[in-house]
Amino acid sequence: MKVTELTKRYDGKTVVNGVSFEIPRGKVLSLIGPNGAGKSTVMGIISRLIARDNGLVDFEGQDISKWKSKELSKRLAILTQSNQIQMKLTVRELVTFGRFPYSGGHTTAEDKAIVDQALAYMELEEFQDRFIDELSGGQRQRAMIAMVIAQDTEYVLLDEPTNNLDIYHATNMMKIVRRLCDELGKTVILVLHEINYAAFYSDYICAFVDGEIASFGTVKEVMTQETLSRIYKVDFEIMEIEGKPLSIYY
């Protein structure tokens, strides 16, 4: 997937300005930056949820807006923060919706097997008949990921997956993200606020400031004292833990 000269304006205010980058296949890419930097908007545009004003999003040789919605949903899945489901659905029913692009209303035996696998992968088997509104935040998030796994797409886009989760569940979520990439070979793109999660669990980082890319590269390239201070305008200290650069800010 390749993005060129992306621009988006809201009410005359430019929130994304001439953004170009290429998404490395089979890797984890984190989009970071201060509030209002446009990272969620970029995520929305590359997942076709938000219409762009200018620029190109090339997805496997064809512009994203020219893809049939159903075909695209077999290749690219997105979870946004607005997925606050209040519906009384069981975990299994939710995960089965992931098969919708393939089988529509009729689930086949193959779909059932894939749903079983997804539930097992997320260790949700014991919860599969529970209603999602009875689950904890972490379990619900896992159920959503299981749905994405059932959707069986190469690209997985997650908008702030650690939002509203405590340290335990957030860290587990990041480990799951890593497994999605390493074990299932997916290309994962995340919007993250917590830069150390981005540093520890992703391969590449793209940092936004004021709707433009401030820095794009491997974790080591972006996680420098000079770059981070420039992006967040606070003082940073970089330390190395398990060979990964982690930051302390104050």
Add this chain to the structure above:
Amino acid sequence: MSVAGLIMQQLCMNKFVSPTTGATISSAQFGILLALLFMPNSTLWGRALFAFAAAIVGTWIFVWFIQRIQFKDVVMVPLVGIMFGNVIGGITNYLAYQYEMTQALSSWLVGHFSLVVRGRFELVYLAVPLVILAFVFANHFNIVGMGKDFSKNLGVHYNLVLFAGLSIAAMITASVVVVVGSISYIGLIVPNVVAMFKGDRIRGTLIDTALFGAIFVLACDMIARTVIAPYELPIELIVGIIGSILFIGLLLYRLRHGRKAVRLGAAHSGGCASTVAQSERGGDSA
């Protein structure tokens, strides 16, 4: 009727939306009045056509309206629907007075079974293919009920399914209104009660909802026929009394047990699809 309520509640992500609180019934009545006014000799089918069109347009306007405006509270949506329905009802009444049609119209304003005879009730069969259609697209409705982003992710055309579903619900409602008149509350109470026990997956609850709705009406009808036998009370009266009591019970239940859900609803999807607006703003701010 209860199936129509089920579909509307799902599509609007609001447990308090129904043909009564979504202006569908009053729009259908308005359509019947228009038919009586402009085509005094119209057949039942002609009136049904008017009622269908009016019910669909009325429901669309209501949903378009609540999508435009973001409500802070889930309870606001049905309130607006009731107000909107009353406005339409007011216009209907005014026109009826103006043209001295109140007598003719009253038979559709208060639901009763005494006019249900052969040659009239066959119209209700129209609802059968519509309910089957609703069953076929049950999963679509469920997915649309989870929001715009969610639908797009799964490759479902949000607006198309939303309006198709609302049209089906409006037509089911209209076909009932034309034959027996308005029966309120069923579309509101029955799906809620069924969902409490069986969850929200339409495929799993559609048949239960339809059956439970039928039993509810049957019970009310038996009461209506026995209370002042050998005379018969309009069923709307009985359904209204029992329905409103159940509705208050339902509100209290939701407030007590579903406080969290109601609050969440207020924060995240105050109105029909205001999650959409939420996400658009979210995209902006994050």
